[in-house]
Amino acid sequence: MAGSIPASATASPARRPHIGPWQEAWRRFRKHKLAVASAVVLMLLILSVLLGPLFWKVPIDDIDFGAMLQGPSVDHPLGTDDLGQDLLARVLYGGRISLAVGFTAMMVAVGLGILVGSTAGMAGGKVDAALMWLTDLFLSLPQLPLLLLIIYLFRETLKGIVGPEMGVFILIVSVIGAFNWMPVARLVRAQFFSLREKEFVEAARALGASRMRLVIRHILPNALGPVIVAATIDIAAAIIAESTLSFLGLGFPPDVPTWGRLLFDAKDNLDFAPHWALAPGLAIFLTVVSINFVGDGLRDALDPRRVQ
Amino acid sequence: MLQYLTRRLLIAIPSLLGISIILFTVLALAPGDPFEELATNPAIPPDVRAHLRASLGMDDPVHIRYIAWLTSMLHGEWGYSFVSRIPVDQLILQRLPTTIAVIGSSQILALCIALPVGVYAATRPYSIFDQIANTLAFVGFSLPTFFTGLLLILLFSIHLGWLPFVFRTDIEATGFQWWWEMFKQSIMPIMVLGLFQGAAWTRYVRSAVLDVIRLDHVTTARSKGLSEPRITIRHVVRNAMIPVVTLVALQMPSVFGGAIVTEQIFRVPGIGSLLITAILSNDTPVIMGVTFVFACLVIFFNLVADLLYGWLDPRISYR
Numbered sequence: 182m183a184g185s186i187p188a189s190a191t192a193s194p195a196r197r198p199h200i201g202p203w204q205e206a207w208r209r210f211r212k213h214k215l216a217v218a219s220a221v222v223l224m225l226l227i228l229s230v231l232l233g234p235l236f237w238k239v240p241i242d243d244i245d246f247g248a249m250l251q252g253p254s255v256d257h258p259l260g261t262d263d264l265g266q267d268l269l270a271r272v273l274y275g276g277r278i279s280l281a282v283g284f285t286a287m288m289v290a291v292g293l294g295i296l297v298g299s300t301a302g303m304a305g306g307k308v309d310a311a312l313m314w315l316t317d318l319f320l321s322l323p324q325l326p327l328l329l330l331i332i333y334l335f336r337e338t339l340k341g342i343v344g345p346e347m348g349v350f351i352l353i354v355s356v357i358g359a360f361n362w363m364p365v366a367r368l369v370r371a372q373f374f375s376l377r378e379k380e381f382v383e384a385a386r387a388l389g390a391s392r393m394r395l396v397i398r399h400i401l402p403n404a405l406g407p408v409i410v411a412a413t414i415d416i417a418a419a420i421i422a423e424s425t426l427s428f429l430g431l432g433f434p435p436d437v438p439t440w441g442r443l444l445f446d447a448k449d450n451l452d453f454a455p456h457w458a459l460a461p462g463l464a465i466f467l468t469v470v471s472i473n474f475v476g477d478g479l480r481d482a483l484d485p486r487r488v489q
Numbered sequence: 490m491l492q493y494l495t496r497r498l499l500i501a502i503p504s505l506l507g508i509s510i511i512l513f514t515v516l517a518l519a520p521g522d523p524f525e526e527l528a529t530n531p532a533i534p535p536d537v538r539a540h541l542r543a544s545l546g547m548d549d550p551v552h553i554r555y556i557a558w559l560t561s562m563l564h565g566e567w568g569y570s571f572v573s574r575i576p577v578d579q580l581i582l583q584r585l586p587t588t589i590a591v592i593g594s595s596q597i598l599a600l601c602i603a604l605p606v607g608v609y610a611a612t613r614p615y616s617i618f619d620q621i622a623n624t625l626a627f628v629g630f631s632l633p634t635f636f637t638g639l640l641l642i643l644l645f646s647i648h649l650g651w652l653p654f655v656f657r658t659d660i661e662a663t664g665f666q667w668w669w670e671m672f673k674q675s676i677m678p679i680m681v682l683g684l685f686q687g688a689a690w691t692r693y694v695r696s697a698v699l700d701v702i703r704l705d706h707v708t709t710a711r712s713k714g715l716s717e718p719r720i721t722i723r724h725v726v727r728n729a730m731i732p733v734v735t736l737v738a739l740q741m742p743s744v745f746g747g748a749i750v751t752e753q754i755f756r757v758p759g760i761g762s763l764l765i766t767a768i769l770s771n772d773t774p775v776i777m778g779v780t781f782v783f784a785c786l787v788i789f790f791n792l793v794a795d796l797l798y799g800w801l802d803p804r805i806s807y808r
Contacts, residue, residue, distance in 0.1 A: 215624070314503075314507075317504070318504055318508070320739060320742075321741075321742065321784075321787050321788060321791055322508060322511065322742060322784065322787070323742050323745050323746075323783035323784050323786070323787050324742050324743070324746060325742075325743075325745065325749055326746075326749070326764060326779065326780040326784075327511075327512075329749075329765075329768055329776075330512075330515060330768075330776055330777075331515055333768045333771075334515065334516070335519060417631070424635070425633065425634075425746070425750055428635045428750065429749075429750070430765075430769070431768060431769075441635075444635060444636065444639065447639075448639055448754070451639060451642060451647060452647045455647075458643070462639060462640070465636060466631060466632055466633070469633070470627060470632075473627055473630075473631050474627060
C-alpha cells in the first residue's frame, strides 16, 4: 500500500478533474431515480405553496352559499367546501403552514439532538450515561397522548400571550421538536465517539485547538451526513404529527385551514363531497412520500460506508 | 431466564418513574387553577378558598405533592371523571380490551405482511419483486393513518357499500352472526393500522435479512447442503429478527398514536377515543389516566420485546 500511494496521488489529479465531497454526493444522489423525481416533486410543491397564492388570488375565507360542496370546475379547480370556500386557495394556504411547521419542528429537533448528542459524545462517563438514559426514556414516552395533553393544558395561556395562530404554532413546533430529537442525539453521539479518536482531531488538539473549536470546526462537520438524512425524515414526521393533531381537531384554530384541519372538516361529508378530503390528503401524502424518498436518496449519497 | 426477567423488570421501574415525573411536571407547570370557579363565585370568601387549597395539599412543596400523587396513582385511586362521575379506572378498564384487541390483531396482520415480503425481497435483492415491494413499503408508511382510513371508508363503505364505517357495540345478533358483524366492522380499523406498520416493518426485515445473509454461518449452512428454505428459516430469519425486535419496540409509541387516530375515525370505543372525548370536554382526570395507561403499555411492550430478545439470542439472558 505504501508504495502505491505516491504514484496515484501524482497521477490521478492530472487525468481527471477534482471531485469534492459534495459533487461526489450529488453524483451518488442522481443514481437514485425515485429520489431525484421526488426532489423535483417536492420543489414543485414548495414553489406552488410559496408562490401559488400570488397567482391564485381567491381569498381562503370567501363564503359563497351559491357554490356549496361543488366538485372541481373552472372557477374552483379543486371544488368548494360546505361554506362555498375555494379549496385550491385553502390547500395552498394550508401547505404553507404544514411546511413551516415541518421545517421549524425539524430545526428544533435537530438542534436539541445535536446539543444532547455532542454533549454526551464529548463528555462520556456519567454525563453520557445520564443523557442516554434520558434519550431512552423519551423514546419510550407515548408521544401522541402527551402531545395532546400538553397542547390541551397550555393552549389557552399561549393564545393569550402571542395570539391564537402564533401561540399554537410555537406550541406545536416546540412540542413536536421536543419529542423527535432522540434519533439525532443517538446518531451524533455515536459519530462523536468514533470521530474524536481520529488522527485529524488528535492533530487539531495537539495544535492547541479549544474544545469548542474541536467540536464545531472538526468533529461536527464530519458527523453531518447521517444527521442530514435524519433531519429529512424528521420533516416528514413533523408534518404528519401536525396533520394528526389538526385532524383530531386539536391543532390550529378552526379558521386556519391546515391540511389536517381540511381533512377533519371533510370527513363528515365524505359521502357527497369526496373531493374535499382527497385534495388535502393527497397533498400530505405527496409531500411526505417525496420527503421520504429524498431522504433515502440522501442516505445513499451521504453514507460513506456505501461507497460504490 | 427468570433472573433475566427480574433484571428487566427492575430496569423498567426507573423508566416508569421517569415517565410519571414527566407527566407530573407537565401537570404542575400547566397554568389554570382548579378553584377558578370558586374564585369567581362571590358567595365564597377568599380565605375559604385558601383553606380548601391548604387542606388538599396544593400549597405543599412540589416533591411532596409528587409523592402524594404517585402513591394515590399506585393505590388505584385515579379520581372520578368530571363528565360522567364514573371512577377513571373503571372507565379505562371498560375500554381497554377493545384497544388491545384492535392493536393486537393489527400487529399480527403487520407481521403476516412484513415477514414473508421482507424475507423474500431480501433473498432476491434488487429484483423486480424487491423494487416493487420497496416502493410500496415507502408509499405505505408515507400514507398517514387518518388519510388511509378515509380512503378505505370512501372505497368500501360509500362506493362499494360492503363494510360499515361506524363501529357498533350494540350488535343485536347472537352466535355466529355476532362474530360475523364484529369481523366486518373490525376489518377497516385493523387494516389501516396493520398496513401502516406492515410497510414500516417490511423495510426493517429486508435490511436485517440482507445483513445476516452475507454472514459466514449462512455460507457454511449452504455448503452443508441444506435446502434453501431451511437455511432461510432456521439460519437467517431467526438471527435477523434480533434487530427487528429492537426497531419494533421503538415503534410502539407511534403504534399507539396510530391507534388513537384509527379509533377516532371509525369511532371504535377504545381508550384512544376516550382520550379525545376527554380532551374535548376538559375531563382532566380521564386525560391523566389514559396517558398514564398508554405509558404503561409502552413499557409493557418493551418488556415483551426484551423477553423475545432473550429467546432469540440466548446469550443475552446469560450476560
